[in-house]
Amino acid sequence: MTEPERRRTDRSPWNWLLLVPIVVPLLTFLYNHDEPRIAGFPLFYWLQFAFILLGVGTTTLVYQMTKRRRS
Amino acid sequence: MSEHLTEIIVFTALFLLVSGMGFVASRWRAPKDMAHLDEWGLGGRSFGGWITWFLVGGDLYTAYTFVAVPALIFGAGAAGFFAVPYTVIIYPLFFLILIRLWSVSHRHGFVTPADFVRTRFDSPTLALVIAITGIVATMPYIALQLIGIEAVLKTMGVTGESTLARHLPIIVAFAILAAYTYQSGLRAPALIAFVKDTLIYIVILVAIIYLPYKLGGWNAIFDAADAKFQASPAPNDGITLNANNQVQYFTLALGSALALFLYPHSITGVLASKNRDVIKRNMSALPAYSLLLGLIALLGYMAIASGVKPLPGAKPGTVDSNTVVPVLFDQQFPAWFTGVAFAAIGIGALVPAAIMSIAAANLFTRNIYKEYLRKDATHAQEANVAKITSLVVKIGAVACIVFLDPQFSIDLQLIGGVIILQTAPAVVIGLYTRWLHRGALIAGWAAGMALGFWMLWQIPNAATGRKHFGGSAFPLSEFGLDSTKTIYVGFVAVIVNALVAVIVTLALRAAKTPEGVDGTEADDYFADEGDERISQQRTTPVDNVSST
Numbered sequence: 001m002t003e004p005e006r007r008r009t010d011r012s013p014w015n016w017l018l019l020v021p022i023v024v025p026l027l028t029f030l031y032n033h034d035e036p037r038i039a040g041f042p043l044f045y046w047l048q049f050a051f052i053l054l055g056v057g058t059t060t061l062v063y064q065m066t067k068r069r070r071s
Numbered sequence: 072m073s074e075h076l077t078e079i080i081v082f083t084a085l086f087l088l089v090s091g092m093g094f095v096a097s098r099w100r101a102p103k104d105m106a107h108l109d110e111w112g113l114g115g116r117s118f119g120g121w122i123t124w125f126l127v128g129g130d131l132y133t134a135y136t137f138v139a140v141p142a143l144i145f146g147a148g149a150a151g152f153f154a155v156p157y158t159v160i161i162y163p164l165f166f167l168i169l170i171r172l173w174s175v176s177h178r179h180g181f182v183t184p185a186d187f188v189r190t191r192f193d194s195p196t197l198a199l200v201i202a203i204t205g206i207v208a209t210m211p212y213i214a215l216q217l218i219g220i221e222a223v224l225k226t227m228g229v230t231g232e233s234t235l236a237r238h239l240p241i242i243v244a245f246a247i248l249a250a251y252t253y254q255s256g257l258r259a260p261a262l263i264a265f266v267k268d269t270l271i272y273i274v275i276l277v278a279i280i281y282l283p284y285k286l287g288g289w290n291a292i293f294d295a296a297d298a299k300f301q302a303s304p305a306p307n308d309g310i311t312l313n314a315n316n317q318v319q320y321f322t323l324a325l326g327s328a329l330a331l332f333l334y335p336h337s338i339t340g341v342l343a344s345k346n347r348d349v350i351k352r353n354m355s356a357l358p359a360y361s362l363l364l365g366l367i368a369l370l371g372y373m374a375i376a377s378g379v380k381p382l383p384g385a386k387p388g389t390v391d392s393n394t395v396v397p398v399l400f401d402q403q404f405p406a407w408f409t410g411v412a413f414a415a416i417g418i419g420a421l422v423p424a425a426i427m428s429i430a431a432a433n434l435f436t437r438n439i440y441k442e443y444l445r446k447d448a449t450h451a452q453e454a455n456v457a458k459i460t461s462l463v464v465k466i467g468a469v470a471c472i473v474f475l476d477p478q479f480s481i482d483l484q485l486i487g488g489v490i491i492l493q494t495a496p497a498v499v500i501g502l503y504t505r506w507l508h509r510g511a512l513i514a515g516w517a518a519g520m521a522l523g524f525w526m527l528w529q530i531p532n533a534a535t536g537r538k539h540f541g542g543s544a545f546p547l548s549e550f551g552l553d554s555t556k557t558i559y560v561g562f563v564a565v566i567v568n569a570l571v572a573v574i575v576t577l578a579l580r581a582a583k584t585p586e587g588v589d590g591t592e593a594d595d596y597f598a599d600e601g602d603e604r605i606s607q608q609r610t611t612p613v614d615n616v617s618s619t
Contacts, residue, residue: 008597010167018163025156026321032149032312034297040289044311045369048155052361055159059166059355067348 014065021055075227078401081410082227082417085270086244089263089418093251093425096258106451108182111256111458112433113343116177120349120356122261126426127340127353128360129264131158131331133212134219134420135484137271137367142392144371145379148300148308150316152368157324157331158361162354165332169354170347171502171596172338178598179591179605183430184338184498185438191501193587194509195442200516201494202438205335206464208491209431211483212334213468216420216427217241218393218477223413225382226397238473244417245424249465252425253458257343260425267422270415272363278373278412279366282403286376292369295376310372315555319544322559329499330492330561335430336423346600367396374399424465432460482540486527489543489561493519496565496572502596505589511575519568526560 024030031047038046097105105111118126136154143151172187181187185205189198220241224230230237251259283289293310300308307316331337344350374395382398384391400412436457441448448456471483497512507515529549532541544557580586 008594010171010597015167018166021163022160025159026325028312028317028320032317034311037290037293040283040291040293042293042310044149045152045293045365048152048159049362049365051156051159052358052365055162055361056355056358059163059358062163062166063351063355067351 010066012062012066014062017058017062021051021058024054025051075229075401075406077406078227078410078413079229081407082223082414085266085411085414086417089266089421090247090251092262092266093248093255093259095255096251096262097255099255099258099262101258105256106454108433108436108450108453108457109180111454112182112429112436113339114257114261116343117345118261118343118349119345120352123340123344123349123353124356125264125268126257126261126343127337128357129260129267129419129422130336130340130426131357131423132360132364132419133216133423134416135212135215136364137416137419138219138222138393138396139215140364140368141371141374141396142381144368145374145381145395146308146371146392147305148296148310149312150307150320151371152365153320153324153327154368155361155365156321157327158364159358160325161328161331162357164328166351166354168499168502169332169338169341170350172498173341173344173347173350174598175502175591175595176342177600177604178595178602182342183335183434183437184333184494185434188497188501189438189442190590191505192497192509192512193590194513197497197509197513198438198442200513201497202434204490204494204516205434206431208487209335209427210464210467211471211487212336213424213427213431213464214471214477215481215484216424217245217468217472218481219420220244220417221472221477222391222393223397223416225391226394226401227413238469241472242469244421245465245469248421248425249428249462252428252461252465256458257339257426257429260422260429261343263418263425264422267415267418270411271419274408274412274415275363275366277408278370278400282370282373282377282399285403286373292372292376296372299375316544316557318547319557319559322562323543326492326559326562326565327488329495329565330488333491333494333498334427335434336427339426339430339433370396370399377403424468428461428464428468429457431464432457435460485540485543486524489523489527489564490520492561492565493523493568496569500569506576507572508576508579508584508586510579510584511572514575515568515570515572518571519564522567523560523564526563530560 025048031044033044034042036043100115100117102110102115109116140151140154175181175187179190183202185198185202188201189195224240229240283292286292297310300310307313312320341350377399379395379398379402381390381392382394383389397413400409404412436453440456441453493516496507496515500507526545528539530541530545531538543560545560545563547554547556547558
């Protein structure tokens, strides 16, 4: 196989970070509890809402770090 | 009916407003020539960040979600909250995968995932399998949107005795929808999505501030729900999960996330965006909807706390749990605000229904009509066939609701999620490697489908007393395991699908079965806006591309 002249790629070590918001919300033992409650919300609910922020934070960071510089 | 007059007036006014927008949309950002599938079916592939956000969001979070997720929470508690982790893991999961699909589709002019598979694996048969799976999975999904509108109409008392009278409002609503989708294509839902989401955000923010205040705070709401589940004899309900449904919870979240982006309509939304950056940025902005979804889900508990009784179902003695949220709004809010909330749900059904019918029409046009019926179809003919197909698809969905038990559509949607997952190895793994053999992918698909159907067939529904297709939670004991745990059917089926694909690949390779020629090259997967497009003529790639 011949090498294309301009070789572009998606590869970046930053991408591994995306595993965090994929794996963490699947670990039910982390959040499957009623206590402690925050503002009346059992842990089960407020922690999973917090995972949304985790997802936003991680994807934003990876996006910024892997952004393609426009030539 | 008269007691709901204000609601009906507000609902109808907003509904007519967006219908007007739907027709005007054909002129919005439109080129001179709409007679091209890129224009009608993908909005000219020109949507920027904001439109994509509304379009993809409007597409994934449907009226049925707004009605069914709180209904699930109302009935089963924590198990229904899977919708939140599910929408958290989608975005990082697809951050990388979907931009590759966007790039290769941009370069080659693909309109559907089956187009990609056709070129990647050089197999019209595999593409046909993917296209039919997509169409079959989409039809009941559209029907579900109708169930969402019907729950609202029922609460407003817009219902009659005869079959026709009961369904007339839905038929009228869908006729209008069909007319403007026919005219404006993907631009119609894209424009209407702005209104839909604005309404939904307003309604939900008001609801989650006002209702807890009225019901004595979140503590009281969760305690009321807890008390209800403690008292109920059902084994798997509660405000947290128990030992038996945790595996189900996370496999359902993961499986649904994968399935969601494989649905043709989500891919349509993504392919309509103008460059890679738009998609990447959206993957970090779209979770705003997950927040919304989580809050909507909790309306189910608020309904418990305020003592909502769902309206009776179609058959005597049953209840229609889909009416939980509409009844809650009807009880707690002034009529004009309830009207706005109902309009939000109603319009919320139109946006995804339009995108879904367009996606199904694209699949039929590209992968059945052009592939098998008329190979030399022009762009104008393609666009025309797609427009007509989108009408047929919507008539089919309405017929599902009018002539079949709505419960049947819900069952079909359950099956739809499981079968759309079976396209994952070809589409998702195919974006990364061509190692899997085209024949093996078909074998894996068949194995996954067969196993998925068998498993769904085994699951009874305790609530309705039916023996089959009663849910997606498969008891592991059915596999002979000594366990009381359950697992999501689609998850098991897609793993078996992938395993079969690997084994058959090794076998076919040993037998030296031809693998076809890959029509894509490595660089295609990173193409961006401004890159030249390869001619859409289907030519065999030149010989110097290695085809081992």
